[in-house]
Amino acid sequence: MKGKIEGRFWIKKDGKNFLGSGRVELLKNIEKLGSISKAARAMKMSYKAAWDAVEIMNNLSEEPILEKVSGGKGGGGSRLTEYGKRLIKDFEELKKQYKDFLESLENFDKRVFGVKISARNRLLCKIEKISFENDVCTIFLTLRDSLSLTSKITVSAANELELKEGDKVIAIIKSTSIKIYDEPKYNSLKTRVTEIKHSEQHSTLTLKTQNGYTLNVLTKRCNLNIEDEIYAQIDPEDILIGV
Known part of the structure; x- marks a missing residue:
């Protein structure tokens, strides 16, 4: 069979994620806009x-990636060091080689790849609608039984994934990105608590929707009970898309 082989890669140091496409895009925006706060707003x-x-990258880096800029009209900010600029250049070269490698594999009739990610919540969805505004791509997703979620990613990421309406994709959600409420909120799913584990400061919850989706949540220590009904809310910017 013929198909398109796709994938994503990270550079790791000491067993931890160091550089990926999202972090490189963040560094580029910091350099372009002059501060972490402006870069964050630009990326929603x-x-x-x-x-x-940024802190994770700096802690794992052999040299500082960012340096502070004092004074000026905006009262100072941040910019990339020469080492940070070299990191971006090296990453993009590796990314190109990685893309070339994947394209070379498409000559084979069959390949199976296993990709491990840290996010435990992966929900199979269908893209109902895609809209673009400036640099933001809003993706309207449907799950089983007409449940819906909305994701927001960068336009460049959407283009790289070649997303289109009708595609089956995976919504990827970190357990720490899910907020819990007693009443419905925007971009939320009604769930039932099926398991609770407490530590001194946190609670780990297993939630299930009526149609069988399971969500794992890490939150501040709470007083919920098994069978309690709550709403799991996820900001659109916290829903990644996998293909």
């Missing part, structure tokens, strides 16, 4: 998520 992500990503 929270400042904390952007800061955490």
